[in-house]
Amino acid sequence: MKFPILTPEEAAELFFNDAKCGFSGFTAPGSPKVVTQAIAAKAEKLHAQGEPFKINIITGASTSDNCDGVLARANAIGKRTPYQNHPDLRKRINAHDAHYFDLHLSEAAQKLRYGFFGDKLDLAIIEVSDIQDDGTVVVGTGVGNVPTIAEKADKIIIELNEKLRHALYGLHDIYLPLDPPHRTEIPIFKPSDRIGSPVLKINPDKIVGVVMSDHYEGVKAFTPLDDTTKQIGANVCKFLMSELHAGRIPASFLPLQSGVGNVANAVLYGLADAKEIPPFEMYTEVMQDAVIDLMKKGRCKFGSSCSLTVSNEVEDEVIDNIEFFKEHLVLRPSEISNNPEVIRRLGVIAMNTALEADIFGNINSTHVTGTKMMNGIGGSGDFTRNAYISIFSCPSITKEGKISNIVPMVSHVDHTEHSVDIIVTDQGIADLRGLDPVERAHVIIDNCAHPIYRELLRDYLKLSTHGGQTPHTLHASLAFHTEFLSSGDMRNVDWSKFA
Ligand code: 0RQ
Numbered sequence: 325m326k327f328p329i330l331t332p333e334e335a336a337e338l339f340f341n342d343a344k345c346g347f348s349g350f351t352a353p354g355s356p357k358v359v360t361q362a363i364a365a366k367a368e369k370l371h372a373q374g375e376p377f378k379i380n381i382i383t384g385a386s387t388s389d390n391c392d393g394v395l396a397r398a399n400a401i402g403k404r405t406p407y408q409n410h411p412d413l414r415k416r417i418n419a420h421d422a423h424y425f426d427l428h429l430s431e432a433a434q435k436l437r438y439g440f441f442g443d444k445l446d447l448a449i450i451e452v453s454d455i456q457d458d459g460t461v462v463v464g465t466g467v468g469n470v471p472t473i474a475e476k477a478d479k480i481i482i483e484l485n486e487k488l489r490h491a492l493y494g495l496h497d498i499y500l501p502l503d504p505p506h507r508t509e510i511p512i513f514k515p516s517d518r519i520g521s522p523v524l525k526i527n528p529d530k531i532v533g534v535v536m537s538d539h540y541e542g543v544k545a546f547t548p549l550d551d552t553t554k555q556i557g558a559n560v561c562k563f564l565m566s567e568l569h570a571g572r573i574p575a576s577f578l579p580l581q582s583g584v585g586n587v588a589n590a591v592l593y594g595l596a597d598a599k600e601i602p603p604f605e606m607y608t609e610v611m612q613d614a615v616i617d618l619m620k621k622g623r624c625k626f627g628s629s630c631s632l633t634v635s636n637e638v639e640d641e642v643i644d645n646i647e648f649f650k651e652h653l654v655l656r657p658s659e660i661s662n663n664p665e666v667i668r669r670l671g672v673i674a675m676n677t678a679l680e681a682d683i684f685g686n687i688n689s690t691h692v693t694g695t696k697m698m699n700g701i702g703g704s705g706d707f708t709r710n711a712y713i714s715i716f717s718c719p720s721i722t723k724e725g726k727i728s729n730i731v732p733m734v735s736h737v738d739h740t741e742h743s744v745d746i747i748v749t750d751q752g753i754a755d756l757r758g759l760d761p762v763e764r765a766h767v768i769i770d771n772c773a774h775p776i777y778r779e780l781l782r783d784y785l786k787l788s789t790h791g792g793q794t795p796h797t798l799h800a801s802l803a804f805h806t807e808f809l810s811s812g813d814m815r816n817v818d819w820s821k822f823a
Pocket of ligand 1: 698
C-alpha cells in the first residue's frame with residue numbers, strides 16, 4: 325500500500341483544538357474506533373496540563389463507545405451533530421459541556437456542502453473495509469455522510485478495519501446528488517435500485533495515512549422483548565394487516581422503514597409472525613438484528629439502508645454469508661437512504677418511536693420532560709413527514725406507571741399532528757386520519773392511554789371545553805410533567821387546582 329501506516333497516536337497528533345472533523349459511520353457501524361481513543365487520551369493529557377482541547381464533529385448519526393463515548397468522557401467534544409445516543413455524551417450535552425445541534429439526517433450532508441457549517445472540514449476519519457493506492461475505498465457497514473465528508477475534508481485518515489475481512493465490495497451504492505439549481509431526480513424507483521458506485525473515490529492527495537483496526541461495530545444489545553413491547557409489535561402488525569385487507573395498502577405491500585430502539589426492534593420481530601403480511605421490502609436507515617432474521621426467513625425480500633446496526637454475532641453471520649446478503653441489501657449514504665423525494669415516491673410506511681405523544685397527536689421523540697436531550701430526531705422526521713402512512717409507537721406508561729406516555733401536551737415537539745397518522749401503544753391503535761383535534765383526543769385516550777390515566781386525560785379535556793379548536797387549558801397543559809418533576813408521579817395531578 326502506498327499510504328503510510330500510522331499508529332492511532334500518530335494520527336491523533338494531527339488533531340488540534342477546535343478542529344472541524346468529519347467521521348464516517350451511522351449508528352455505531354462504520355464509525356472510527358481507534359484514532360478516536362487516541363484523541364481522547366491526548367485530550368485528557370492536555371486538559372491535565374491546563375490546555376484547551378475539544379474537536380467539533382459531524383458524523384452520519386450516532387457512533388459507539390469507542391468514539392462518542394470515549395471522547396465525551398474526556399470532555400473532548402466541542403460541537404456535535406447530527407445525532408447521538410451515548411449516555412456519556414448525553415450528560416455532556418445536557419450539562420452544556422458539548423454543544424449539540426440536532427438535524428434531520430437527510431439534511432446533514434447537503435448543509436455541509438452548501439457551506440452552512442463553514443467552508444471545509446480540517447480533518448476526517450473514514451473507516452473502510454478496503455483501500456486501493458488511487459484512493460478508491462470500500463466503506464464499512466455504516467455509510468452516513470462519507471462522500472460529502474471526503475469531499476469537504478482537507479486531510480483524511482483511513483481506518484482499515486480487519487474485522488470486515490475485505491468482504492464488503494458490492495454491498496454499497498455510493499451516490500452524491502447534484503446541488504441546486506442543478507439537482508435532478510434521484511432515480512430510485514424501487515428499494516433495490518442501484519444508481520451509484522460500489523466504491524468511493526477519495527482524492528489520494530488528502531489521505532495522510534492508514535490506521536489499522538480490528539473491532540466490532542459496538543452496537544448496544546437490545547433489552548429482551550417483554551409483554552409490553554411484544555404487544556406494541558402485535559398492534560402495529562394488526563394495523564398493517566387491517567390496512568392490507570381494506571385495500572389501502574396494495575396487496576404487493578409497500579416498503580417499510582423502522583426506527584431505532586427496543587420498541588422498533590419489537591415491532592420488527594412482530595412482523596416475523598404476521599404471516600398475512602406478504603414478504604416485503606424495506607427502505608430504511610438502520611437495519612437491526614430483527615431485519616437480518618426476517619431476511620433469512622424470507623419475510624424481508626430486500627432492504628435498502630444506511631447501516632447494518634447489528635450485534636457482533638449478527639455482524640459475523642452477515643460477513644460469513646456475504647454473497648446472500650449482497651443480493652438482499654444495499655447500503656447508501658444517509659442523504660439517499662433518508663431522501664424525502666424517494667420516500668414519498670416509494671410510498672414508504674414509516675414506523676418510529678415516541679417518548680411521548682399528546683392527545684392531539686403531536687410527538688416528542690427527543691426531550692425528556694421537555695428539556696433533557698435523549699438522542700435526537702435522527703431520521704424519524706425525514707420518514708414521518710414524507711411517508712405513505714406514518715406510525716408512532718410507545719408504551720402507554722413508563723417507570724411503573726409514574727409516567728404516562730400519553731399526555732395533555734407534549735413537552736417538546738418533534739413531529740406535529742399534521743405528520744402523524746397512527747399512534748400505537750400496548751393498549752391499542754389510534755387511527756388519526758381524517759379526525760379533528762377533539763376526535764383525535766378521544767380516540768387516543770380511549771385506545772392508547774393506559775387505563776390508570778384515561779380519566780385524568782378525559783378530565784383535562786373537560787377543563788378545556790371552551791378552549792377553541794384545539795381545546796387546551798394552557799396553564800394546565802404541562803401539569804403531567806410539572807407533577808412528575810415535583811412528586812415523581814404523574815398520577816398525582818389534581819385538576820381542581822386549575823379549574
Ligand atoms: O429509559 O433506559 O432508563 O430504561 O427512555 O425508552 O421504551 O426503551 O424505548 O429504546 O425504543 O427508545 C424515542 C428514545 C425510544 C428512540 C426513543 C425512557 C425509558 C427508557 C428508552 P431507561 P424505551 P426505545 C431512525 C429514527 C428518535 C430517533 C429516531 C429515539 C428510555 O426511539 O431516540 O426515531 N428516537 N430515529 O424509560 C421519560 C418519557 C419516557 C421516558 C421513555 N415519556 N419520559 N423517560 N422513557 N419514555 C434511526 C436513526 O435516526 C438513526
